Amino acid sequence: MAKLKHIFVPHSHDANDAIQSAQESSGQGIRAAWIGLAGMMTTAILQIFIVAISGSIALLADTLHNLGHAMTTIPLVIAFRIGQRAASKRYSYGYRRAEDLVGVLISLVIAASAALIIYESIDALINPRPLSNLGWVFAAGLVGALGNEVVAVYRIRTGRKIGSAALIAEGQHARADGLTSIAVVVGVVGVWFGFARLDAIIGLFIAAAILWILFNSMRTICRRLMDGVDPGxxxxxxxxxxxxxxxxxxxxxxxxxxxxxxxxxxxxxxxxxxxxxxxxxxxxxxxxxxxxxxxxxxxxxxxxxxxLSAGELDELHELSGHHASAEARNRYLAKTRR
CATH class of the missing domain: 3.30.70.1350 (Cation efflux protein, cytoplasmic domain)
Incomplete structure (x- = not known):
């Protein structure tokens, strides 16, 4: 169970692999984004061709998700670039929060793709569509699963090294693509055995898997936006x-x-x-x-x-003490009385 959680639930960092240099980490993030984009585009182009000749809804769902990831890679690269800019008088803490904002954008795009997949799958259940070239669809599903998993492992590993929630989320979404490709393979097998609507049903399971991974990714991103850190x-x-x-x-x-x-x-x-x-x-x-x-x-x-003692502390903080929160002052007074 712990291993499964490690695979599907994003982690913000890995102490053993952490990269401490800010410039090096940004460079690693940009490189991972571009390499991942190349891998996903290659897979998506192949799948678009096969969707056109087969009419597979599950493969269409997988392809849409791949294209969604490809589109969100560009804003991620831009966010890494913006984050490298020096702090200004207006943004005195720098521009790295742009990365977290892009993480939200990525999540919204993936949520939209899941909604489209659900719509297409329900439509296919009501109005079954004939499938052809099932052997090609089966092969494309296997290739898609392997290609997306390679991209996922690379992005998640790099994201953990540099501490990027947005890059980890992109890797998790690539992993979702791999799962959907496996689902496509299962759908083709179902059609071969005479269950024509299994292709559309698998599309719904794909959407559910995407939404679950999306939920876990958003939880990490929202925690970052709320200034939260990992337990411990x-x-x-x-x-x-x-x-x-x-x-x-x-x-x-x-x-x-x-x-x-x-x-x-x-x-x-x-x-x-x-x-x-x-x-x-x-x-x-x-x-x-x-x-x-x-x-x-x-x-x-x-x-x-x-x-200091409690009395000495009051004298020391005579000017600023009344600005401090009651919780902060009481916490320190409790320590001085030990």
């Missing part, structure tokens, strides 16, 4: 910070995705007698350890708190 990331980062020499306690660690890179900030408690230089050294060590241990992390802002 914050806990791991907090443990890393707490292990740094000179850190008395960890008040708060936050992280969020910006495209396929992560940004974080940490509030760290240190001894109150430290000089500015010594405090900076601890902050530098915290940054260094987090950058080395957290996949796809590009920047960390560290804020130091002196280890």
């Amino acid at each position: 990331v914050i806990e791991s980062m907090t443990t890393t910070v707490a292990a740094v020499d000179g850190v008395v306690d960890v008040d708060r660690v936050r992280a969020r995705w910006s495209g396929h890179r992560m940004e974080a900030d940490a509030n760290v408690v240190v001894a109150k007698g430290l000089s500015v230089v010594d405090g900076h050294h601890i902050a530098e060590q915290v940054q260094h350890q987090l950058l080395h241990t957290t996949p796809h992390l590009e920047e960390v802002v560290v804020h130091l708190h002196p280890d």
Whole structure:
């Protein structure tokens, strides 16, 4: 069950394969997008020819999905390019969020293709269409399954390396194409055994599979847009910070995705007698350890708190304390009373 979940549910990153360089990761993403596009277009062109001579609804569904992926590859490449631009005064955090927006666009296009597949399949159930050249359809289904799976493995593996939810989603959609190609093969076998409507029924199963994978992809993309990270990331980062020499306690660690890179900030408690230089050294060590241990992390802002009593804390934050949320202040006060 765990292996099946790993295949069909997108993951944001893989700590063992992570690429830490922002420029290298963008280059890898663009390369994966173009290579995937070439593979899908080759498969789609072959399938368009066979659809024209066979009339297969299931193969048409598979072909439409392939073409949908081909069209969404171009915006993905553009998003990677935009994300490489330097931050500006208007967009002071940079432009990498364009990648997440394209992820939403990809999902909408795939949802539209699923809707069209459902329409065509229902129409074929009501008005059966004669099939011809079944041997060609069968062969095309096998070729489509193999070609799409190769593209899927390459895109998903690269997406996990660079931390790109949009590229992983594209890979998952390519995998859905492979599944639909297998369904086409099953449909042809059904027709050979005298069940003419099985071709259209398989089209409905194709649409259901696409919608399920779409749901899982959208969940990851929406989590990114809401500044969410994978389970265990914050806990791991907090443990890393707490292990740094000179850190008395960890008040708060936050992280969020910006495209396929992560940004974080940490509030760290240190001894109150430290000089500015010594405090900076601890902050530098915290940054260094987090950058080395957290996949796809590009920047960390560290804020130091002196280890004070509750009364001393109030005096220290006299000017800014009333701007802080009650939850944040209570969390720190609870630590000072331990």
